[in-house]
Amino acid sequence: MRIFNTMFALALALALMFAAPLAGAAAPLKLEHAIELRAQTVSTPVIAQGKLYIGAEDGNLYAYDLASRKLAWLYHAGAGIGSTPAVADGAVYVLARDGRLHAVDAQTGVLRWEFSTQGEAHFAAYGLYGSEKKATPTRDPWDFWLSSPVVADGRVYFGSSDERLYALDAKTGAVHWAFKSGGMIHAAPALAGKCIVFGSWDGAVYVLDADSGKQRWRYQTETEQKTSTLLGVQAQPLVDGDTVYIGSRDSYFYALDLASGKMKWRYNGKGSWVISGAVADAQHVYFGTSDTNLLVGLDKRSGQPLFEHDTKVWTYATPLLAGRIVYGASMRGELFALDATTGKLQWSWRTPESLADDFGLLDASTGKFNGQRLFEGPQSMLASLEHVKKLGAFMSTPVWHEGQLIAATADGRILFFR
DSSP states (O other), X not given: OEEOOHHHHHHHXXXXXXXXXXXXXXXXXXXXXXXXXXXXXXXXXXXXXTEEEEEOTTSEEEEEETTTOOEEEEEEOSSOBOSOOEEETTEEEEEBTTSEEEEEETXXXXXXEEEEOSOOOOOEETTGGGOOOOSSOEEOTTOOOOOOOEEETTEEEEEOTTSEEEEEETTTOOEEEEEEOSSOOOSOOEEETTEEEEEOTTSEEEEEETTTOOEXXXXXXXXXXXXXXXXXXXXXXXXETTEEEEEOTTSEEEEEETTTOOEEEEEEOTTXXXXXXXXXXXXXXXXXXXXXXXXXXXXXXXXXXXXXEEOSSOOOSOOEEEXXXXXXXXXXXXXXXXXXXXXXXXXXXXXXXXXXXXXOOBOTTTOSBOHHHHHSSSSOHHHHHHHHHTTTOOOSOOEEETTEEEEEOTTSEEEEEO
């Protein structure tokens, strides 16, 4: 690993010229530093005990010292890491794409234990998105993440492609219980007291007893199985008070009662997936959408829109709340800040690759993706998404730490703004 070389530092300096403050807005952030992983990542950076932890598709779990921003250690998991690390009680937990959950010492990077699921895989379906039915199912290129672990009360909770939600002993990796759902579980779970909440690719939201693993309730979102386009819950739930907020690929964002599972309200995404997670303040809840290209703010009680900010492109990263500012991150390599009450744009920044757009993915007049360029050429959907990642797309959540905004691009750069 090494800090950006001189050539890339010049490109980043150029990008500083395109950080866009607005009249009357809060002071804009400036790019201060960048670290290059040299590997793709869908992992959100996690900060604990003076270190930044992040997993990457090269199979490495990286630990950087925050003060020096130098590599403290790396641990090789043996397969790509498609989850966000969890740090608790001196250990780091990550799930790799070969189905092994690793518990690593947070200070040294030495393996403590590992646990194997029955295997991880991408969601696949016959005739996916209306494609020609073949002898084998078509892999979903938008199935980006594995389930990220959550640690509480001496247990590690995480989901798997084997359709199970696991609860393991955090010290030993021994299984406390495993619950079988009706589909792959690639969404991270959320804990609320003695309840654990998660979504599954069967389109259902589940709430289990965290101690026993017994189901308390199950809420079925809408499903469409002819092309499997509007099918599955890919978003991490947010539990706020007595309400579960969660998006679904059925194009709705739901508010469900935590105790009963009854729907309080739902927001119509108008045919667009909602696979972003959500954040909330005292009155509002915020999340991103896919094809409608929005960062949405809703009233928590009624579900009525507060604002719908046009992000131009797909927004899969969970937004970040810092004071009265909502930070968003989009798939065209843009970070932006909105007033949390009005949705008014306060600041924005784009990667040098997005500004250059060498492959012509963005429409120059609208800033949106050029659908013909992306999907109507000879390249596959997988190849198209690889080009999008090369824009410096954001697929993981930005974090705020001691006055810094920290974000990781899908092509493997950790950016520090102040």
